[in-house]
Amino acid sequence: xxxIVAVIDGGGRGSALxxxxxKSEKVDxxxxxxxxDLMQINTTKPVHTFPDLKTxxxxxxxxxxKEFKFPL
Numbered sequence: 360x361x362x363i364v365a366v367i368d369g370g371g372r373g374s375a376l377x378x379x380x381x382k383s384e385k386v387d388x389x390x391x392x393x394x395x396d397l398m399q400i401n402t403t404k405p406v407h408t409f410p411d412l413k414t415x416x417x418x419x420x421x422x423x424x425k426e427f428k429f430p431l
């Protein structure tokens with residue numbers, strides 16, 4: 360089973376968290392909502408971003424979590 364971390368943040372803190380989690384050996388993939396394409400530059404791990412999604416879009420965020428099989 361892959362260990363996936365989701366970060367929901369629209370600012371610089373989200374980028375910092377993605378960078379930190381990407382360095383962990385326990386994390387295989389990352390999800391950033393909304394995220395941006397630059398987040399993939401600093402890591403060799405997959406970073407899935409959803410730049411058109413707002414952090415307040417609860418239904419869409421739940422849908423993404425279900426797709427990635429997060430325990431809810």
